[in-house]
Amino acid sequence: MKKISHKLILGMLMVTILSVGILWLYQTVFLERNYMNSRVEILKRSTEELTELYNTEPDSFVENAEKLFMERNIATEVSSVDGQILYSSGNTMGRGQASGFRVLRGDYLEELLRSGEATTTTIHQRQNTELFTYSMLLEDRETVITTSLPIEPINETINILKRQLLNISLILIVVSILIGTFFSRFFLRPIRKLNQSVNALAAGDMETRVDVETSDEIGELSGNFNKMAEQLSKVDRLRKDLVANVSHELRTPLGLIRGYAEMSKDIHRDDPQSREENLDIIIEESERLGRMVDEMLDMSRIQSGNMDLWQEEIDIMELAQSSVNKYSIMAEDKNIKLSVMGEKESFNVWVDRRRMEQVFHNLLSNAITHTENGNIDIVLTEKKNVLRVDIRDTGSGIPLDQIDHIWDRYYKINNSNRAIGGSGIGLSITKAIFEAHDIKFGVESTPGRGSDFYFEIPINK
Structure with a gap:
């Protein structure tokens, strides 16, 4: 996979798949456990509040127990440890679901007497409903407050959520591909333009530039490319000027040196005075040529930043x-x-x-x-x-x-x-x-x- 656009789309797709996978894992592994834990917490808080009212405000206890049953479907039962019922919420409406007198026996009762609280699940005999039951032993160790809450069928809920999550997963995958395609085109457009300009610059077009459309890292890169292109353009102009100047400036003294050397050899070989004049000109032009070379070397050192000062x-x-x-x-x-x-x-x-x-x-x-x-x-x-x-x-x-x-x-x-x-x-x-x-x-x-x-x-x- 060489294209950034493909990598971007794949990245969006992987993020979506990972997110959906986490949702699936939570739903299949942790949902039921969290549901049961939340039921326990609700019953414990409700029982603690009712226990406080039973000990301090008996009248308010009954009122709050009935209210709790009507609003949150939590039944309350007060009984002795031997199973004698002292109070049961909801019975006045024929909807009683308390199960305290049925569970206060065996291992459950032993656990209650030992630790002061106990939890279990049971089946309502008339309504055939599974109940989650929590009992708390009062300070007199003779009285027990038991609350129970129906456990709603969670398997059907999980199946519904799975079907919904499957549909959502398919939608998210399609959306992630579309979003990845859109953003890849949006973000990669300036990069493609920059790539075209780079190729043009490499092909010798020193005047190519990139339009800076954004102020982000890509825009900064485009701006730096333009600066680089401008410097390369200057260097190219200097190179052309150097070639033109060097070819012209060096040709003149070299031509004179060669011309006067040939004259001294072929024409003025027997004329000492003319030969001497020719040699003076050759020396003068050689010195001039040397000065020009020294200046060019100095300029080269300056351009490379190697000028040392003593x-x-x-x-x-x-x-x-x-x-x-x-x-x-x-x-x-x-x-x-x-x-x-x-x-x-x-x-x-x-x-x-x-x-x-x-x-x-x-x-x-x-x-x-x-x-x-x-x-x-x-x-x-x-x-x-x-x-x-x-x-x-x-x-x-x-x-x-x-x-x-x-x-x-x-x-x-x-x-x-x-x-x-x-x-x-x-x-x-x-x-x-x-x-x-x-x-x-x-x-x-x-x-x-x-x-x-x-x-x-x-x-x-």
Whole structure:
């Protein structure tokens, strides 16, 4: 049985069969016993109440005995232990059924005298009715109060109940199958839809989603499926972007390396100067290719959550100046003036030096890429034990409709950095480093006037 619907219907059927079985067991095994026990309890309570009245209120005793006979068909008889009848209820109407004088003998009498009470069944001589009889010996040990109650034919009642229970059992089995079928269709409908969406997702349809119709566990599962599908869709888009970017970005330096290597071998083999220039280009493109591979590996580690931080106390002013020095030649080639400005000569912060060096590399490289004949300033400002670092440039700026996407992986502003070999993941790596350090960061930009990338770090006093 593989289908949940069949299991659900079978479960409903088993519950019904178990319930009916318990009813059958109770009816055939315990009903008669419980019936007899209830008769005993009724007689005992009635006899105890009458005994109390006989000892305290004799007038009320007769009234209550007659009332008990009329309302509950319980006959009462007061007699001596030798069988002499002192009172018998119901005789005035010719319906007397008391049997005390007939049972007060033999083993029954011995039991009564020994324990103070006795119980037996007897047959009414005139009415041929089986009676259940209970006797209680009074404190004087000479007087006995006996009550009797007809035992109604219970076998016929049991047979009637059996027939009725059989009919009810058949009805319950049919109803349980119908209810199980209804609920299986009702509950399994969202599961079937979810299963269809899972199959569609497995077949490559990344846009498939499930309508969340309920707020129960199935609805929660549907919502989680939609979240998973959304994440898989993003991963799929990133994968496609990665393949497209890697194929494009790596093809360019590889093509240049191969082209200049062939030129050095076939064309400029006898021209040392040209061969030297070709080799410089090959080295430059190899370094560029290596940087791109390193960035992609960094991005892969970040995505897998394996970015380790080795934090130490460093002078961020010295690190900023060191980074500027590395880019001075590149800046001179584009007629850019680089500078570091701060209110103090040093600012000590607790960060991962290698990662923060990578931040300055990415932000300065990005600023130089988009600046021509301008200025790039690193400004350090302290305010309330927080150091704000601004990397400001006078470059082309960022279009307003793209400023929210610059931190995304493989995003390129108007494809501008394709021409200079950017991989489109530098700012994404920078963002991950900031988040790993729990550093507040952001960007402000005006198209045509430049950009200001900033971040804030607590200062170690």
